[in-house]
Amino acid sequence: MKVKDWEIQRLQSTVNMLRDGAADKVKAALMNEAREEARRMFEVERLKLQQEILDLKAAKKQVEEALNNVMQADKMKASDLRTAYQAHQEEINKIKRESEKDFRRLMDEIKSKDRVILALEKELGVQAGYAQKLLLQKEALDEQLVHVKETEKYHGSPKREHPVDITDLMGVQQALNC
Numbered sequence: 001m002k003v004k005d006w007e008i009q010r011l012q013s014t015v016n017m018l019r020d021g022a023a024d025k026v027k028a029a030l031m032n033e034a035r036e037e038a039r040r041m042f043e044v045e046r047l048k049l050q051q052e053i054l055d056l057k058a059a060k061k062q063v064e065e066a067l068n069n070v071m072q073a074d075k076m077k078a079s080d081l082r083t084a085y086q087a088h089q090e091e092i093n094k095i096k097r098e099s100e101k102d103f104r105r106l107m108d109e110i111k112s113k114d115r116v117i118l119a120l121e122k123e124l125g126v127q128a129g130y131a132q133k134l135l136l137q138k139e140a141l142d143e144q145l146v147h148v149k150e151t152e153k154y155h156g157s158p159k160r161e162h163p164v165d166i167t168d169l170m171g172v173q174q175a176l177n178c
Contacts, residue, residue: 010033013029014029014030014033
């Protein structure tokens with residue numbers, strides 16, 4: 001409403017000047033009116049631009065806050081990832097150490113069992129050799145016994161071609177029984 005009243009007043013003053021017929025006055029009035037109009041338009045445009053600047057500053061502030069929040073969250077996530085990475089590396093190193101320890105322990109067990117097996121094989125070889133020796137001695141005694149029996153059978157009385165001591169036979173027989 002004020003704008004209309006002001007506009008009406010402006011137009012009336014212009015009409016009054018035209019009636020007075022003074023061309024210089026009309027020219028000066030029109031010039032003043034044009035200046036006033038330009039100043040009002042400039043003022044309106046300035047207010048619009050100032051409001052736009054305020055809006056842009058507010059939007060910029062919101063964007064900066066959002067950026068700061070995102071950067072903070074990113075830093076926290078990076079920190080969490082570093083912590084998780086370090087924990088995983090520690091776990092991997094722990095597993096490696098335990099695996100190496102288990103490997104060494106198992107290798108020691110294998111070596112120990114190999115030594116036991118070698119000792120048992122050696123003992124078995126010794127016993128097999130001893131058994132072979134005893135078997136050969138038994139065969140020799142059996143052969144001597146057969147000769148003695150044959151000689152007794154054919155000759156009726158024992159000849160002493162192959163003297164065999166009975167104590168030798170008993171000692172060999174006892175050794176075989178062991």
